[in-house]
Amino acid sequence: MSRPTITITGETPDRARVEQLLLDDAILVFDNCDFSGADLSRLNLQDAVFRHCQLAETSLYAARLARTQWQRCRAGQADFESADLVDARFASCDLNNSSWRRAKLASASFRSCKLTGANFEEVSYLGLSFEDTLxxxxxxxxxxxxxxxxxxxxxxxxxxxxxxxxxxxxxxxxxxxxxxxxxxxxxxxxxxxxxxxxKLTNAKLFxxxxxxxxxxxxxxxxxxxxxx
The missing domain is CATH 2.160.20.80 (E3 ubiquitin-protein ligase SopA)
Incomplete structure (x- = not known):
């Protein structure tokens, strides 16, 4: 049986609002929502869709984000540390200075994204792909x-x-x-x-x-x- 879809448009959801939405066991679609600075750590947001959302400095620490889709989102300095992002898809997103330390990124993809200053220390990344990305x-x-x-x-x-x-x-x-x-x-x-x-000292590496x-x-x- 397929899960229903709930679309949330133009809101500024805090953690309590997201937890309330998750009670319906539906696929959540966030359109033009502002999560800036919100604490979404450890929440189960699998299969969710984020379109044109603001997530500056948002904490998604250890969140379950498998199969999520992110389209034209702005998430500078967002924290994805230890999050499960298996099969996640990022397209045309600004993710500058974001942290992915120890995240699970197997089969995840980044297309036309900005990842300037991002930290991918100790990530799990089998099948991870980047294309046209800074x-x-x-x-x-x-x-x-x-x-x-x-x-x-x-x-x-x-x-x-x-x-x-x-x-x-x-x-x-x-x-x-x-x-x-x-x-x-x-x-x-x-x-x-x-x-x-x-530099000449590095030539042997090539x-x-x-x-x-x-x-x-x-x-x-x-x-x-x-x-x-």
Whole structure:
């Protein structure tokens, strides 16, 4: 038997209001609602839909958010730490400086999102995907992107220490000034990526990777040599 759907439009729901809605065991659709600063920690919001919602500094700590859908939401500094976000879908959302520490992100996806400064420390991420997304300054340490097609991902200034990009294909995006200590790029195709800021001391990390003649010339110039 399918669950009924309840749509909440234009409200500013607090925790008590959301808990009341959850008593109906319905799929909740929040349209243009403002949850800014609300405490929604540990609530069971599985299958809920959030459209054009405000969630700045909202706490979703350890919330059950599997299969949720987030469309054009603004959730700067929101706390998703330890939340269950398996199969969640984020599209065109502003998630700058949000925390995902220890969250379950298996099979979750981010499309055309802003995740500048986001913290993905110790997340569970099998099947996690990003596309056309800003990850500038994000903490992505020790995550694996092996054999993935990376479309339009901006890793500028991101902490990619210990990440695995072996055999990955970059389609646009870039690694400008990213932190790449112990990062692996063996067999990666970097021809369409912005490699600005790559230092000679990091060159060995790219052994076996493919770059373009233009990128090669830029790297040589960065070494202080002239290309004639």
């Amino acid at each position: 990850l500038v300054g994000a903490d992505l340490r020790r995550m694996s992107f092996r054999k993935m097609k990376l479309v339009g991902l901006d890793f500028a200034d991101a902490d990619l220490s210990g990440c695995d990009f072996r055999d990955a294909v970059f389609e646009g995006g870039g690694l400008r000034d990213a932190h790449i200590r112990d990062t692996r790029f063996d067999g990666a195709d970097l021809r369409e990526a912005d490699l600005g800021g790559l 052994l076996g990777a493919t770059i373009s003649p233009r990128q090669a010339a830029e790297l040589v110039r960065a070494m202080g040599l002239n290309v004639a």
